[in-house]
Amino acid sequence: MNGEDVVTTSNRRPSGRAWVWAVGATLASAGAIPAAAQQPGSGALDLETAVRTALDRNPQLRAARFGLDEANEQVSEAWGSVYPSLDFSSTYTRNVSPAVNFLPANIFDPNAEEGELISVQFGADNTWQMSVNLEQPLFNAAAFIGVGAAGRYKALQEESVRGQAHEVVTRVRESYYGLLLAQEQARLTENSVRRVRESLTETRALNQAGLASDYDVLRLEVELANLEPALRQATNAVAQGRRQMGIDLGLDAEATEALSVEGTLAELDLGDPSANSPANRQILSFVGVPWSDEPGTPELAEMVGRRSDVRQLELTETLRHTELRLEQVEYLPRLSFFGTYAINSQQNGSPEFFGAPRAYSRNVGVQLTVPIFQGFQRDARIDQKRAVLRQAETQTELARSQGTAEVRTLLEQADEARERAAGQRLAVTQATRGFDIARAQYREGLGSQLELTDAEVALRQSEFNYAQAVYDFLVARARLDAAAGQVPLVGEEMGGGDDA
Numbered sequence: 001m002n003g004e005d006v007v008t009t010s011n012r013r014p015s016g017r018a019w020v021w022a023v024g025a026t027l028a029s030a031g032a033i034p035a036a037a038q039q040p041g042s043g044a045l046d047l048e049t050a051v052r053t054a055l056d057r058n059p060q061l062r063a064a065r066f067g068l069d070e071a072n073e074q075v076s077e078a079w080g081s082v083y084p085s086l087d088f089s090s091t092y093t094r095n096v097s098p099a100v101n102f103l104p105a106n107i108f109d110p111n112a113e114e115g116e117l118i119s120v121q122f123g124a125d126n127t128w129q130m131s132v133n134l135e136q137p138l139f140n141a142a143a144f145i146g147v148g149a150a151g152r153y154k155a156l157q158e159e160s161v162r163g164q165a166h167e168v169v170t171r172v173r174e175s176y177y178g179l180l181l182a183q184e185q186a187r188l189t190e191n192s193v194r195r196v197r198e199s200l201t202e203t204r205a206l207n208q209a210g211l212a213s214d215y216d217v218l219r220l221e222v223e224l225a226n227l228e229p230a231l232r233q234a235t236n237a238v239a240q241g242r243r244q245m246g247i248d249l250g251l252d253a254e255a256t257e258a259l260s261v262e263g264t265l266a267e268l269d270l271g272d273p274s275a276n277s278p279a280n281r282q283i284l285s286f287v288g289v290p291w292s293d294e295p296g297t298p299e300l301a302e303m304v305g306r307r308s309d310v311r312q313l314e315l316t317e318t319l320r321h322t323e324l325r326l327e328q329v330e331y332l333p334r335l336s337f338f339g340t341y342a343i344n345s346q347q348n349g350s351p352e353f354f355g356a357p358r359a360y361s362r363n364v365g366v367q368l369t370v371p372i373f374q375g376f377q378r379d380a381r382i383d384q385k386r387a388v389l390r391q392a393e394t395q396t397e398l399a400r401s402q403g404t405a406e407v408r409t410l411l412e413q414a415d416e417a418r419e420r421a422a423g424q425r426l427a428v429t430q431a432t433r434g435f436d437i438a439r440a441q442y443r444e445g446l447g448s449q450l451e452l453t454d455a456e457v458a459l460r461q462s463e464f465n466y467a468q469a470v471y472d473f474l475v476a477r478a479r480l481d482a483a484a485g486q487v488p489l490v491g492e493e494m495g496g497g498d499d500a
Contacts, residue, residue: 058168058249068154071157081140084136103117126349134340137335140334145326153319169490184265186231186235196456220449223453242259263277288487289486300407305485316396345357421466428459
């Protein structure tokens with residue numbers, strides 16, 4: 001497995017659905033992951049399996065996917081303002097006391113006296129009404145631009161999911177490397193304890209034979225007393241690393257306690273990847289940005305352009321521009337078609353569903369609305385949106401500059417850590433040889449116990465320094481992948497989505 005195997009390099013921007021599939025390459029579908037997702041299998045986890053588990057189970061990433069689901073539904077909602085609307089309504093009214101008005105009596109009886117009034121009942125005991133109303137926008141610029149704004153918001157949410165996936169994968173990689181370093185510290189400290197105990201046993205025997213002083217024994221006893229608490233601290237650091245990684249992987253407490261990872265920093269050879277064990281080879285090949293011994297700086301502009309934070313700001317800038325246009329088109333007229341079909345029925349006595357007599361009405365028309373004056377509110381809103389757009393443009397430019405600086409720094413840190421590891425690897429070889437010589441001389445009575453102790457401390461320190469240098473290199477590589485927007489198992493070109 002290599003960096004090219006795990007990073008999508010297509011320049012085509014896939015649809016939102018394709019992006020959701022790619023960001024969780026290990027998932028069964030692009031939807032939300034059930035909270036009761038299965039725990040990873042027993043046994044030591046390799047790096048790729050740990051990352052896939054996090055992409056499947058990490059709570060923050062699952063929450064980001066729910067945000068994308070909301071954005072998809074907002075797009076559907078925005079299209080509703082373009083489609084026709086159809087309403088049906090029906091009412092029944094029982095007039096317990098029908099309305100009565102008074103009219104001049106001579107309307108009905110010419111012989112009635114002047115000024116005489118007669119009561120007239122309006123309406124019947126039962127009133128039925130039913131209507132169907134249809135409205136279809138013919139021209140409404142705000143509706144169509146609103147659909148575009150919803151599509152751009154969806155694209156922003158897609159990129160947000162991608163950025164969250166970058167953070168999760170990078171954090172898991174750092175936790176993985178940190179656990180390896182903690183395990184290495186515990187192993188080295190345990191080896192030191194074992195060597196000091198062996199030296200203490202030999203020195204006590206020599207002391208009893210009169211070949212070593214009481215001070216030599218005392219010094220080793222003090223050294224052992226100092227190392228045993230350090231061993232306990234190293235063991236606790238391993239447990240703490242497991243718990244942190246268990247949180248990132250979304251594991252329960254039982255699975256976290258049994259968590260173990262594959263690979264050994266002390267045996268990891270940065271100079272010759274083929275000379276490593278399969279687990280260490282996978283650790284070295286699990287990168288997004290390809291690297292080699294060849295001099296030269298990668299294309300920084302291209303790397304910064306793939307950063308998720310830069311893309312999110314670019315998409316935010318596009319969204320702000322769309323919002324500005326949405327305010328500007330409020331000056332344009334709106335044209336819509338409408339139609340109505342209605343039925344009315346009234347009866348006295350017992351109610352009869354839409355019984356006779358019935359009256360029908362049908363009408364269609366076109367409505368034109370021209371906005372003329374709203375107290376300068378639209379002008380103020382346009383100026384507000386224009387200021388927000390300028391702010392977004394400034395933030396995007398700042399993010400590009402900061403991204404370029406971060407990528408440069410991480411490239412330098414990775415190169416420095418790699419050179420330091422090469423030097424420390426030689427130091428380990430020399431310190432091992434020095435300790436063997438000091439121990440042999442001490443056994444033969446040609447060297448002092450102080451020389452042996454110093455040689456043991458130098459060996460332990462050089463071994464840890466090498467592991468630390470390898471750890472620093474791997475962490476710098478993980479952060480470089482995130483800074484360059486090329487994180488393994490997360491697609492490279494996934495943030496654009498399909499604008500409406």
